[in-house]
Amino acid sequence: MKKISLTPLLLITTSVLATATTTVPTAPINPGAYNFTDSSARISFKDMSMDETGFRIEHVQAGNAVIATHTPEDTNLSDHYEYVNLTGLTPQTLYTVNIIAFNDNGDATPLTKSFRTLETPNTPAQPTTVGAYDFTNTSARISFLDNADNESGFKIYNNGAVIETLPANATTGEYNYTNLTGLTTCSLYTIDIVAFNGDGESEKSQKSFMTTGCMTAADIPVAPSNVGVYNITDETARVSFMDNANNEQVTDGFVIYNNDDNSTMATLPRDRYDHEYQYKNLTGLMADTLYTIRVVAKNAAGEGSAELKSFHTLP
Known part of the structure; x- marks a missing residue:
């Protein structure tokens, strides 16, 4: 019987197995980094392989800690770009990252890219306590509390469009006021x-209101006058004013507002007689505090406001 040598078969088998089990992906090329913020960045690279399982993004300065993994968009394609968003980064920090293609056989040669995150924007604090009052058919008066000390100014938006821009003309912790005009009835x-x-905008504070003129048969009441404040204690005060109208609402025809935050301090019903004085005791006030009140007469058409009146509670 003729003896057959197995050496060529063993060599072929060994060669095939070696080829099948030792191939790692081809390394990506052309790294890019852009769209930087204080906590994120977008990187890109050209995928040169079709046999990678995915990509690891390692932070070199952090001991090659993995900060992202990425699955290829299409493993049947090579010579195309992949994109990865990196988040949770530290502001104003230099990052060097290794982009590594990998599969079950191991890792490709790292592709390195460096970039720096931006400084955290120092945007202003949000305005609060927005008030709206003195409505007419085409205008309204707006107030709000300034909570920032680094603003360039303020913007008022309606349906995404700026309808008013104000300079930074109030001290932090004080109120700003503006009149909106040219409104629709x-x-x-x-x-x-x-x-x-310069760093951007604060969070938004929202307020809704309605211009007058819907009920043409009803006129806005004539504003009260001769507002007086007396009998002042540490937590109470008595308010008087002249009623100049006869068409206020019945149950709450008069409102006394705290002009500092536009909150309602008291309401009064309409008196049966006009052109007489009305009186109201304010209670629950804070001691040793300056108050500025606004007295209005109102009906369905709107409010007629008296001039402002200030007083100071006792210590």
Whole structure:
């Protein structure tokens, strides 16, 4: 019997197995980094392989800690770009990352890219306590509390469009005021107020109000006059004013507002007689505090406001 040598078969088998079990992906090329913020960045690279399982993004300065993994968009394609968003980064920090293609056989040669995150934006604090009052058919008065000390000014938006820009003319912790004009009669407005500077805009504060003129048969009441404040204690005060109208609402025809935050301090019903004085005791006030009140007469058409009146509670 002729003896057959197995050496060539063993060599072929060994060669095939070696080829099948030792191939790692081809390394990606052409790294890019862009769209930087204080906590994120977008990187890109050209995928040169079709046999990778995925990609690891390692942070070199952190001991090659993995900060992202990425699955190829299409493993049947090579010579195309892949994109990865890196998040949770530290502001104003230099990052060097290794982009590594890998499969079950191992890792490709790392592709390295460096970039720096941006400084955290120093945007202003959000305005708060937005008030809207003194409505007419085409105008309204707006107030809001300035909570920032680094704003360039304020913007008032309506439906995404800026309808008013104000300079930074109030001290932090004080109120700003502006009159919106050119409004549409009998219309609901929802406005957003932001503080802004070179770094961007604050969070929005929202307020809704409606212009007058919907009920043409009803006129806005004539504003009260001769507002007086007396009998002042540490937590109470008595308010008087002249009623100049005869068409206020019956149950709450008069409102006394705290002009500092536009909160309602008291309401009064309409008196049976006009052109007489009305009186109201304010209670629950804070001691040793300056108050500025606004007295209005109102009906369905709107509010008629008296001039402002200030007083100071006792210590």
